[in-house]
Amino acid sequence: MQLRTWTSKDIKAGTRVFLRIDANVPIKTGKAQDGGALGRISQALPEIERLRKRGARILLASHLGDPGGKLDKQLSLAPVAKVFEHRLKRQVPLVRDFQAPELKPGELCLLENLRFDAGEEKNSDSYAWKLAKLADVYVNNAFGVCHRRHASVHAITRHLPSFAGELIVREVAVLTQATTKPFVLIMGGSKLETKLGILNKLGPKADKILLGGGLAVTFLAAAEVELPVYPLPLMQTHDLTVARKLLRQFGHKLVLPSDLIAKPKQHLVADIGPETRDAFTGVIAKAKMIIWNGPLGIIERSDGMAGTLAVAKAMSKSRAQVITGGGETVEFLDQHKLLKGFTHVSTGGGAMLAFLSGEHLPGLEALRRV
Numbered sequence: 001m002q003l004r005t006w007t008s009k010d011i012k013a014g015t016r017v018f019l020r021i022d023a024n025v026p027i028k029t030g031k032a033q034d035g036g037a038l039g040r041i042s043q044a045l046p047e048i049e050r051l052r053k054r055g056a057r058i059l060l061a062s063h064l065g066d067p068g069g070k071l072d073k074q075l076s077l078a079p080v081a082k083v084f085e086h087r088l089k090r091q092v093p094l095v096r097d098f099q100a101p102e103l104k105p106g107e108l109c110l111l112e113n114l115r116f117d118a119g120e121e122k123n124s125d126s127y128a129w130k131l132a133k134l135a136d137v138y139v140n141n142a143f144g145v146c147h148r149r150h151a152s153v154h155a156i157t158r159h160l161p162s163f164a165g166e167l168i169v170r171e172v173a174v175l176t177q178a179t180t181k182p183f184v185l186i187m188g189g190s191k192l193e194t195k196l197g198i199l200n201k202l203g204p205k206a207d208k209i210l211l212g213g214g215l216a217v218t219f220l221a222a223a224e225v226e227l228p229v230y231p232l233p234l235m236q237t238h239d240l241t242v243a244r245k246l247l248r249q250f251g252h253k254l255v256l257p258s259d260l261i262a263k264p265k266q267h268l269v270a271d272i273g274p275e276t277r278d279a280f281t282g283v284i285a286k287a288k289m290i291i292w293n294g295p296l297g298i299i300e301r302s303d304g305m306a307g308t309l310a311v312a313k314a315m316s317k318s319r320a321q322v323i324t325g326g327g328e329t330v331e332f333l334d335q336h337k338l339l340k341g342f343t344h345v346s347t348g349g350g351a352m353l354a355f356l357s358g359e360h361l362p363g364l365e366a367l368r369r370v
């Protein structure tokens with residue numbers, strides 16, 4: 001996929017650039033968690049510096065959470081502005097009500113959460129126009145939100161010369177060539193529905209598909225394996241039908257857990273067991289390409305993280321190219337100092353899955369070179 005990128009002809013000293021970033025990061029006790037060197041904030045910095053070097057006047061813009069089109073103080077981008085100030089060692093004023101300050105070349109500000117206006121998620125053209133009027137050029141570097149047909153991702157591109165930032169170009173390049181063999185797909189998390197696209201698209205190309213988390217429990221139930229805890233709260237009858245079909249389709253390459261850490265009193269499966277961990281790490285050792293999405297257990301629990309940790313460690317040490325993504329995963333890897341071993345940590349969670357599933361992402365389609 002060829003995307004339009006900006007050159008020195010498009011951005012000159014004084015050009016006002018609307019830079020869409022994905023600064024949708026967890027806020028804990030009023031502080032934005034930037035997820036370390038490969039977190040979303042860190043990954044937004046190089047494009048900002050490129051633009052500053054050109055002398056652009058930069059309006060950073062992002063969403064945070066889902067305020068439902070209304071002002072919600074808890075979801076203000078003020079803590080994110082603070083992190084940018086700290087990282088860039090310069091002032092980054094937060095702009096409310098579209099009253100952007102007079103910026104000098106190389107200066108920047110951050111617009112308040114775009115989703116405080118209902119027009120954002122409705123892809124409203126009038127809202128997009130309001131945003132577009134603040135700038136001369138639009139640069140999208142928010143890969144994580146490119147699967148959303150929202151005003152600051154899609155409609156705005158009708159009103160301004162629009163380009164992809166380097167982060168998006170890199171994400172697209174890496175994720176496009178993501179299936180060198182032996183290729184192993186590792187999937188966790190709880191909802192089968194959100195993983196179906198990627199299983200259908202990449203399942204046929206994968207040599208092995210390792211399943212953990214609630215997802216694996218659904219497959220085990222579909223395979224009529226006796227389970228210590230069943231059914232799980234998020235499991236739906238429909239999922240069992242789908243899982244049966246996938247078992248028939250991919251049976252020979254699916255690796256399901258042979259043991260689980262179950263907590264029957266709490267009616268949950270906390271993790272994959274030690275035997276499964278060993279089986280998974282054995283497959284990882286032989287892989288050349290791995291795509292991993294979703295935790296293999298309940299990683300917020302001390303008794304639910306060992307499986308994901310062991311498998312993440314094996315991936316970080318393996319000779320394979322490893323691609324992963326999603327805010328929760330990045331935070332986990334950062335906490336355990338494992339980020340370095342990963343070839344590509346996508347800034348997209350849902351966007352990465354949608355891209356790998358072969359979907360057309362509205363934000364990318366709007367930047368496609370014709």
Ligand code: 3PG
Binds near residue numbers: 065066145348350351
């Ligand atoms: C993400 O966190 O995956 C992106 O920022 C998109 O957020 P959304 O799922 O709320 O649209």
